[in-house]
Amino acid sequence: MAKRGGYPGGMGMPGNMNNLMKQAQRMQRQMEEKQQELEEKEFTATAGGGAVEVTVTGKKTVSKVKLDKDAVDPDDVEMLEDLIMAAMNEALGKAEEASSAMMSGMTGGLGGFPF
DSSP states (O other): OOOOSSSSBBBBHHHHHHOOOOOOOOOOHHHHHHHHHHHEEEEEEEETTTTTEEEEETOOOTTEEEEEEEGOOOOOOOHHHHHHHHHHHHHHHHHHHHHHHHHHHHHHGGGGSSS
C-alpha cells in the first residue's frame, strides 16, 4: 500500500527545523556582538566650521561637546544653540546610519529561510 501525505523522505522536516534553529541562534549571537560593537563606537560631527564639535556613542548618548572660544558670544547665544543642535543632529544621524547598515547587513541573509 502506498504512503499518503507527510514529507518526502519520511522525517526530513525535523532535521531542517534543527538546522533552521541553529542558524537563527547563530544569527542572534552575531547580532548581539555587532550591537555591542556599535554601542562602543563614537560618532563625531562639527558645525560652524569646527566651532562646535559633538560626539555621541552608538547608544545615542552625548559623550563630548567641544566649543571653540570664538563660538561663545554672550550677545548671540542663539547662534551657539543652533550650532550645537546642528552638530548633535549630524552626529546622531551618523550613529543611526551605522545602526541601519549593521542591521541590513545582518538581516540580508534572511532570504535563505524557506518561508
